[in-house]
Amino acid sequence: MLEKLKEIVCEANRQLPKYGLVTFTWGNVSGIDREKGLMVIKPSGVEYDEMKPENMAVVDLLGNRVEGIYKPSSDMATHLALYQAWPELGGIVHTHSRWATSFAQAGRGIPALGTTQADYFHGEIPCTRPMRPKEIGSPDDAAAESPYERETGNVIVETFRRLGTLPEEVPGVLVYSHGPFAWGTDPWSAVHNAVVMEEAAFMDFHSLMLEPQLPPMQRELLDKHFLRKHGAHAYYGQK
Numbered sequence: 009m010l011e012k013l014k015e016i017v018c019e020a021n022r023q024l025p026k027y028g029l030v031t032f033t034w035g036n037v038s039g040i041d042r043e044k045g046l047m048v049i050k051p052s053g054v055e056y057d058e059m060k061p062e063n064m065a066v067v068d069l070l071g072n073r074v075e076g077i078y079k080p081s082s083d084m085a086t087h088l089a090l091y092q093a094w095p096e097l098g099g100i101v102h103t104h105s106r107w108a109t110s111f112a113q114a115g116r117g118i119p120a121l122g123t124t125q126a127d128y129f130h131g132e133i134p135c136t137r138p139m140r141p142k143e144i145g146s147p148d149d150a151a152a153e154s155p156y157e158r159e160t161g162n163v164i165v166e167t168f169r170r171l172g173t174l175p176e177e178v179p180g181v182l183v184y185s186h187g188p189f190a191w192g193t194d195p196w197s198a199v200h201n202a203v204v205m206e207e208a209a210f211m212d213f214h215s216l217m218l219e220p221q222l223p224p225m226q227r228e229l230l231d232k233h234f235l236r237k238h239g240a241h242a243y244y245g246q247k
């Protein structure tokens with residue numbers, strides 16, 4: 009089971025450059041084995057085309073390294089915070105994909121302007137609030153102890169709680185000044201949702217250029233598309 013999860017997480021990471029979601033190593037995918045209480049995540053800074061299942065990082069749910077010769081992704085604590093808060097999650101992706109990151113840097117959510125987004129996200133993809141200095145830590149924080157990554161996860165969960173949004177209805181978020189996180193029932197569905205998010209950001213940007221006053225799509229159409237594909241609160245995995 010764990011070896012299979014390493015293969016899946018490795019291949020899901022290798023999909024990121026294939027879908028144009030990453031430059032250099034600016035992204036990471038994880039998966040979780042809840043029975044064993046272990047998370048498998050991309051090793052930090054490793055080139056995607058050099059990745060092999062055996063060099064995936066394996067950590068326990070407190071972030072202690074269990075297997076792997078490389079350091080886990082620098083975003084490990086954010087992934088762990090989301091898995092701990094949301095039991096339905098089976099896979100998480102973080103990238104700096106250009107169009108979604110442009111919205112994150114502008115502090116803007118990605119509004120649901122079309123059925124492409126509505127098929128996967130039941131509404132706007134929100135942007136988190138700016139982090140507070142104490143949540144960011146200081147430059148001399150050792151990377152492993154930096155509160156920034158852990159607090160990023162907490163701010164994501166806080167955003168969804170404040171909006172009353174369910175993670176299974178909107179499987180993604182923009183972290184202010186950083187970039188997108190997407191998730192799903194497994195690493196594959198998380199990557200799928202990350203691709204849809206980037207496409208939606210690209211199309212929204214241009215739709216709003218064409219029509220700055222464009223309102224979000226009608227609720228009825230949004231419901232029709234999302235609920236037809238996923239049902240109310242149905243969690244979904246999309247290959």
Ligand SMILES: O=C(CO)[C@@H](O)[C@@H](O)COP(=O)(O)O
Pocket residue numbers: 033034035036050051052053054080081082083102
């Ligand atoms: O945003 C950052 C660093 O600022 C990270 O998400 C990105 O560089 C990926 O780092 P990892 O190689 O996963 O440690």
